[in-house]
Amino acid sequence: MEILHVSAECYPVAKVGGLGDVVGALPKYQQSAGAIAKVVMPAYNTAFREKHSYEIVHQGGLWLGHDWYHFNVWKESTNELGFDLYQVDIPGLLDTPGVYGYPNDTERFLAFQVAVLDWLNEWQHQPDVIHCHDHHTGMIPFLLRFGYKYSRLKHIATVITIHNAQYQGQFGWDKLYLIPSFDLWKSGMLDWNGAINPLAAAIKCAWKVNTVSPNYMEELFRSANGLEGLLNAERGKATGILNGIDDKVWDPATDEMIPAKYGLKDVTKGKKANKEQLCKTFELDPSLPLFVFIGRLVGDKGADLLPEIIGRSLYEHPGELNFLILGSGDAHTEWRLQQARQYAGEHFNVFIGYNEALSHQMYAGADFLLMPSRVEPCGLNQLYALRYGTVPLVRVTGGLKDTVTDFGDPGGFGIRFLHASTGDVCHAIGRALELYRSKVKFSNIRKTIMQLDHSWDKAAQSYIDLYTSLK
Ligand code: NHF
Structure with missing residues (x-):
C-alpha cells in the first residue's frame, strides 16, 4: 500500500x-x-x-x-x-x-x-x-x-x-x-x-x-x-x-536538547537537574513547583487567561510556586505577559517566540503543564509532558479528555477541570500543589506517566x- x-x-x-x-x-x-x-x-x-x-x-x-x-x-x-x-x-x-x-x-x-x-x-x-x-x-x-x-x-x-x-x-x-x-x-x-x-x-x-x-x-x-x-x-x-507522538524525537533518555538526560528509572533525579538549569536561566526559585505553558498564545488555547491565572495564583499561594511561559501569538496577550513580569518578580518568567530546544527543556524541567484550551482537537503537548514526567492540568475537551485522567479517580494521573476560566484553572493549581506536597504519590505518578505508550x-x-x- x-x-x-x-x-x-x-x-x-x-x-x-x-x-x-x-x-x-x-x-x-x-x-x-x-x-x-x-x-x-x-x-x-x-x-x-x-x-x-x-x-x-x-x-x-x-x-x-x-x-x-x-x-x-x-x-x-x-x-x-x-x-x-x-x-x-x-x-x-x-x-x-x-x-x-x-x-x-x-x-x-x-x-x-x-x-x-x-x-x-x-x-x-x-x-x-x-x-x-x-x-x-x-x-x-x-x-x-x-x-x-x-x-x-x-x-x-x-x-x-x-x-x-x-x-x-x-x-x-x-x-x-x-x-x-x-x-x-x-x-x-x-x-x-x-x-x-x-x-x-x-x-x-x-x-x-x-x-x-x-x-x-x-x-x-x-x-x-x-x-x-x-x-x-x-x-x-x-x-x-x-x-x-514521535517517541524518537521526544525521548527523555536520549534527548540531545536537554542538559540532564534521564531514564525511566530515575525520574526524580533527572527532573531535579533539568529544573535547576531551567530555573537558573529564567531566574526562578528551583525549590518551588514549576508550572509551564508551552504553545501558541491564542484564544483557542486559553492563553488570554494566563496573566490573570498567574496573578491570582501568586496572590493565593505566595512564595509557593513558579510559572514559566513559552510561546507567541496574540500581541495583546504577549504584552500583558511581559507586563506581568514586573509584578511577579522571581516567580514568573516568559519567553516570547518559538524555541524548540527550550520547549524540550521545559517538558524535562517542569513539574506541571497548563492546558486551559477552549479548543483542543487532540493536543500533543500533554503527551510530550507525560513522556517527560510532567503532570498535565487540562480542560476536559477534545483529545485532552481522551488522554488525561484525574489523579482523584482510581488509577488516574493528571488534573482535569471543566471550564476555560480563571477560577477553574486556579482551583486545579491548588490541587496540583496538594499533590506536589504528597511526595511519594507525586513521584509514583511521574513514574507511571513516563511509561504510558503514546507512540x-x-x-x-x-x-x-x-x-x-x-x-
Ligand atoms: O493535536 C495536530 C494538532 C492537534 O490539538 C491540536 C490542534 C491542531 O489544535 O493534529 O492540530
Whole structure:
C-alpha cells in the first residue's frame, strides 16, 4: 500500500503547530508498519531549504485565473526524514519565508493543490491513497472527483483529516474562476453557507473523514463552526483516530536538547537537574513547583487567561510556586505577559517566540503543564509532558479528555477541570500543589506517566486499517 500525505506543514521542514508534528511523524511509523508513505508540501523559503539538496522530478505550468505559473516538484535527496519528501516550488507564490498569513493564501494553496494533481496525473508512480490534512488541501478530494482533467486519478482513495475545524479556508464566489477543470454545475459541492468552503468540500468529497481524537469527532457532531450539519450528514464515513507522538524525537533518555538526560528509572533525579538549569536561566526559585505553558498564545488555547491565572495564583499561594511561559501569538496577550513580569518578580518568567530546544527543556524541567484550551482537537503537548514526567492540568475537551485522567479517580494521573476560566484553572493549581506536597504519590505518578505508550505505532496501524477498508 502506498500513501501520499498532502500537507501545508511537515516537521522539521516547516512547522507552525501540531499539524507539522503529525505529518513529520506519521509517515515514518506507517513505513515501519509495512506501508510506503510519502509527503508532498509547498517549497517555502525556509532554513531547511537552504541546507538540503534536491532533484527535480517534475516541471510543469498552471493557470491560476488569468495568471500563468511555472512550477517544479523537488524530491529531497538525502532522505533523512525517514520517508520520501516532495516539495512543490512555485516561484512568486509559495517561496515565502512563512507558511500562512499572506493576503493571497487562497491563491497560494489553490495553486499548490492544482500543481500536486497535475504532477500526479503525469507521474507513473501513483499512490493508492491521498491523505489530505486540513483545509489547505481540502480541494483535492473535490478536484479528484470532479476535475475532468484528472480522470486518470479517480480510482485513488482520498482521506481528509481535520486537525482543527475552526479553520475552514472559506472564500467568496468571486474567486470561483481560480478553480480549474470542473463543470460549473458541480460547484454546489464547494458551497457551504454561501461561500466556497474547502473543508466542507473535502468532507463532502473525500472517501473518509477523520479527526485527531475520538472525543473531538463527537464534539464536532454537536458543534463544528457551522459544519456540524454536514458532518452529521456524512457521519457514516467519519471517525476519530488519536494522534501519537514521535517517541524518537521526544525521548527523555536520549534527548540531545536537554542538559540532564534521564531514564525511566530515575525520574526524580533527572527532573531535579533539568529544573535547576531551567530555573537558573529564567531566574526562578528551583525549590518551588514549576508550572509551564508551552504553545501558541491564542484564544483557542486559553492563553488570554494566563496573566490573570498567574496573578491570582501568586496572590493565593505566595512564595509557593513558579510559572514559566513559552510561546507567541496574540500581541495583546504577549504584552500583558511581559507586563506581568514586573509584578511577579522571581516567580514568573516568559519567553516570547518559538524555541524548540527550550520547549524540550521545559517538558524535562517542569513539574506541571497548563492546558486551559477552549479548543483542543487532540493536543500533543500533554503527551510530550507525560513522556517527560510532567503532570498535565487540562480542560476536559477534545483529545485532552481522551488522554488525561484525574489523579482523584482510581488509577488516574493528571488534573482535569471543566471550564476555560480563571477560577477553574486556579482551583486545579491548588490541587496540583496538594499533590506536589504528597511526595511519594507525586513521584509514583511521574513514574507511571513516563511509561504510558503514546507512540504513533497504534495510530499508524489504525490509519492503515482505514485505508484498507477503502479498497
Ligand atoms: O493535536 C495536530 C494538532 C492537534 O490539538 C491540536 C490542534 C491542531 O489544535 O493534529 O492540530
